[in-house]
Amino acid sequence: MTVNTALRDYLSSRRTVTAPFLAEPGPTLDQLAELLTIACRVPDHGKLAPWRFVIFAGAAREKVGQRLYDIAQRKWPERTEEQLAVERNQFLPAPLTVGVISTAAPHVKIPEFEQLLAAGNVAFNLCHAANALGFGAHWVTRWFAYDDEAAAMLGAREGERFVAFVHIGTPQTRLEDRDRPDPQALTTYWEG
Ligand SMILES: Cc1cc2nc3c(=O)[nH]c(=O)nc-3n(C[C@H](O)[C@H](O)[C@H](O)COP(=O)(O)O)c2cc1C
Numbered sequence: 001m002t003v004n005t006a007l008r009d010y011l012s013s014r015r016t017v018t019a020p021f022l023a024e025p026g027p028t029l030d031q032l033a034e035l036l037t038i039a040c041r042v043p044d045h046g047k048l049a050p051w052r053f054v055i056f057a058g059a060a061r062e063k064v065g066q067r068l069y070d071i072a073q074r075k076w077p078e079r080t081e082e083q084l085a086v087e088r089n090q091f092l093p094a095p096l097t098v099g100v101i102s103t104a105a106p107h108v109k110i111p112e113f114e115q116l117l118a119a120g121n122v123a124f125n126l127c128h129a130a131n132a133l134g135f136g137a138h139w140v141t142r143w144f145a146y147d148d149e150a151a152a153m154l155g156a157r158e159g160e161r162f163v164a165f166v167h168i169g170t171p172q173t174r175l176e177d178r179d180r181p182d183p184q185a186l187t188t189y190w191e192g
Pocket of ligand 1: 014
């Protein structure tokens with residue numbers, strides 16, 4: 001068996017770069033196409049491809065921030081201007097964000113739960129793909145993935161839900177690692 005040391009080293013050390021530390025340059029159109037192609041190469045029971053993408057790039061990032069601000073202002077009138085202002089920057093400064101939507105729906109054979117997992121696989125594979133091309137990535141959901149009005153504004157159709165907004169850009173820092181779970185503490189041997 002040949003050990004793939006590059007892949008092992010990557011998987012052993014990969015780390016999110018959070019959105020405030022993602023800057024230009026972002027992926028070119030060709031790179032974005034490659035990122036999405038890699039993202040789609042995931043285990044997917046029944047080969048349903050129960051996901052789709054929404055891209056937030058260029059001027060759309062400020063526009064979508066203003067739309068989130070407007071919704072937040074209506075929903076939470078008690079919030080201060082400073083509290084609301086964060087909404088304008090939800091899709092900044094990262095040059096590109098890929099929304100990953102689960103299109104899971106009832107199916108004769110494949111449970112919706114498994115379809116949702118497939119979309120999660122896509123989101124994480126997109127993070128790996130971004131890293132492979134030299135970019136940093138940050139998977140977030142935030143309130144607007146769970147708010148029906150905001151999710152619809154962002155592109156979710158009836159019955160769909162966002163599983164991720166993956167911010168992608170050039171890393172401006174490498175974050176300290178965080179505590180990692182101890183797999184031993186999470187593992188038992190089945191004994192019947
Ligand atoms: C489904 C899901 C939703 C997440 N939502 C957020 C979020 O809204 N905001 C956030 O800061 N991190 C969020 N995270 C966590 C980050 O993506 C990331 O896991 C965390 O910053 C740790 O980074 P690591 O990848 O280096 O372990 C989410 C992760 C997952 C899997």
